[in-house]
Amino acid sequence: MTMDTVETLKNLLVQTGAAWVLWLLMLLSAVSLALAVERFLYFRARSDDLRGLAAMLDAHLRAGSRQEAISALGALRSAGAAVALAGLRLADRGPAAAEKAMASAMAIERKSLEARLVFLGTLGNNAPFIGLFGTVIGVILAFEELGKAQTAAGTATQAASQAVMGAIAEALVATAAGIAVALPAVALYNWFQRRIAVILLDAEALSSLVLAYLSDTTARVEAPVSPMPRSAAAGGQ
Template sequence: MMSFVLLAQMGNEQVGWLSRKLLGVTLTSAEWVLWVLVVLSVLSIALMLERAVYFATHRLPNSEELALRLARGDFDAVRAAVSKAKGMEAAVLREGLAAMELGADTVEEVIASTVARERPQYERYLSFLGTLGNNAPFIGLFGTVLGIIKAFHDLGNMGAKGAAIQQTVMAGVSEALVATAMGLAVAIPAVVAFNVFNRQLKTLTSRTTALGHALVGSLRAERSPSTPRAVASGEAR
């Protein structure tokens, strides 16, 4: 901080050309940083609500029951249950059941392709929340640094002494620290939302994979019993 005081107390004629130019830029009000953080905060809240609604409306609430029906081979009931449902789980079951006549191996490939296609729909905007959570504190810190530079520059121009110096510096620094607090206030909810949505996506992917395995396993079980019987009859002969 002493360097800021010395720079502020030096006349413009004692400062280098580049330093004068940079000082002229940094002496602008840091309020624009606060407005940037406010806009980012509103945008992040809107994206959080959008993602929360999307995750809530694009999932199967009865996936465990459907997995049991698949294991029993009740494909018609599962097909009816997911005919109008939204989300990765429903899409996997619909396309897997539509391709079941082509064999279990083909169904397995179809399931993998559907998961790869549907997953980016859930990941949309999550990178923005993660980036905002990581960088909003730095934006706030940038505003704080601008505010501190301006406070020391104003102090040098005022020529204050004694208690007036402390009062001027403390007032300027306290106003500058608002930007850091604002940056943290924007970053923390964004990081929490990013982690929550990522956890929900992992859970949803696991449930989708379980349904796919149940479908493929049921298809293979339907077509494999004839083989052991033939082997047993051959051994009896």
Template sequence: MGIDHRLSLIVHAGAGWVLWVLIGLSIVAVAIILERAISLMASRDDVRTMKEDLLAYLSNGDPAGAIERLETSSSVEARVLIAGLGCAEKGAAAAEERMASTSQLAKLSMEKNLSFLATVGSNAPFLGLLGTVIGIIRAFQPLDAAHGQVSSRLMAEVGEALLATALGLLVALPAVAFYNFFQRIIGSRLARADALGREVLAYMKAER
């Protein structure tokens, strides 16, 4: 089967299949957005209160109490601090490496499936444009059959072609917006975890 024949089959199929692909991508994107939103909301905590409690335990020389307090939280910040305090006896350098490792693993966990949103956001408009191109090419057939006169079939083909571009944009915009929103949340949490981790390192160095 030659390339010309394959292209003719794609054009003959029309832009309808492009619309269904975009609808499928939008459904998957919405599912990922909801899953990530629920996951990030479930793992948030009052970082200011956590910091006050942490400093209170450390100032009293009670790292075990600090760990018990942190274990009541499901936040990323708490997991990073627990990793550092858990190896306090090995020194500040070991604790710093352990917290850095935990922070990277937490970042990968929070970014789960976000690459799909980025891919949809960057490629959905081009997929919609492909549907528009196919629809316009198909529109030439009824235009030729009607000897250049506008017909209802021609308008239907053009309308479907333009709908593909619009749908591609509608799918891409929320995907990009939520991708950036989630990345901002993840970055903020990792930055807070790093700041609290430095409090732990300062305590360890002072104890040494």
């Protein structure tokens, strides 16, 4: 990198300043807040009372009312209901087909739940570096002002030194802002990941309940007829 390139980059940073970094962090913070609200509402719609849902499903399946269970699950929006519904719709094809259908529905639900959360994770990891970049720009500006003061007066005056220290202090605000944006983003990302795990565990519990009934039904239908004892057969002859 030649000195001309370094000088060009320095002049570009001096002209643009560090204010745009703070505006960028504010914009990213607003986007993360809006995303968190949207995800919170979506998660609330995709979750349900596991005990109540399992009791309802158990009652229908115990009574052999598979179609009623499908109708009841179809009216719900929770991820667990969607997974159990996928299995019941293919119940006629056997437990293996139902299990694969529920695994597919589980993958679809996971993808929907994790949508856009990568933004929160990325912001939490990189917001401090964005703030640090603003601080570096501020320090460059401070030394640029110090150099101008030395050129003009031959030595840095007390006022110039105070101005430089003030510029450095203001530059550190960018780092503080980056950390302030990162902390809520990381906390929200971890909380949403925990909610995803809970919702999918609920769905897995319901899928296990569906498979339990399907396996029991298949076992009773396919149970072989016990062969007649040889002694009874000989007596009949």
